[in-house]
Amino acid sequence: MQPQAWQLEWSDKLSVGIDDIDAQHRHFIELINDLNRAILDRMDLTEIRHRMQVILDDAAQHFAHEEALFAASHYPDADEHTKRHRQATTAFMRIMTRLSDNHTESEWIEAGLKVKQLLVEHLITEDKKYRDYFKAHKQAAAS
Template sequence: MESATNGKTLPDFEDPINMPIVSWSDEYDVNIDKIDKQHRHLLQLVNDLHSAVEARIDKDELKHMLVGLVEFTRTHFSTEEQLMEQHDYPGKSSHLREHKMLLRHLSDLVAAVSQGKYPTFYSDYDVSTDWALLHIEEYDKPLGIYLNHKRNQ
């Protein structure tokens, strides 16, 4: 399976069950209010899912949470894609490929849980946590710079 992290790793996070696995920092702001709000919500969903996996919640509940993550991720990606289209973003094609790959991976996780498999946090689930911050850094920040530059022209 392709890695949404492109071989890169995030800094080590402390991982007690009661702490978020992914914490928001202003360094992740892309300075597009709607996108930043969605990113914060996305990270909250990732943290909630992490807690659920660590607590070994019922597979049906886990599937419901994963489906919610997929649905919100689609909504978020749609927001970004509309902005890319409206503003003729030159990095659109690679950004869209990344969206497609990430959604495929999340859908694969839903399918695995539907088949009775329970993801382990640091194997099946790792890309589902890491991708959020890596995607922001590698794809959304350049989009934010481009959109803010166009807005300030």
């Protein structure tokens, strides 16, 4: 079965090489795919809002976990990365606040795609920076 164009698929290029972070990222991708599927299946708007809230809650827990890792490993860009977490959280909350029962299906689809875009951009920019630091730090410690 071929994946839908809107569906995210986990791949090694999304991996940060930290098992628990990768597991959380995989779960986040599943949540995004569930949201997008609910939108395309025209589920009740209450269910769609619920799925968006689950993503927001999951992101908050994930961001807190990452920030604890930053502190433990003395990640030099922790403040900037944490700032990006706050920006992503604010963007998610804006998306949820703007949507109401009288929005069109296309607006819900657009919202789902924006949530997906926020995730992918964060993974391939900010989390890749931490991955590079973590690998270099781990190799230096092994030497």
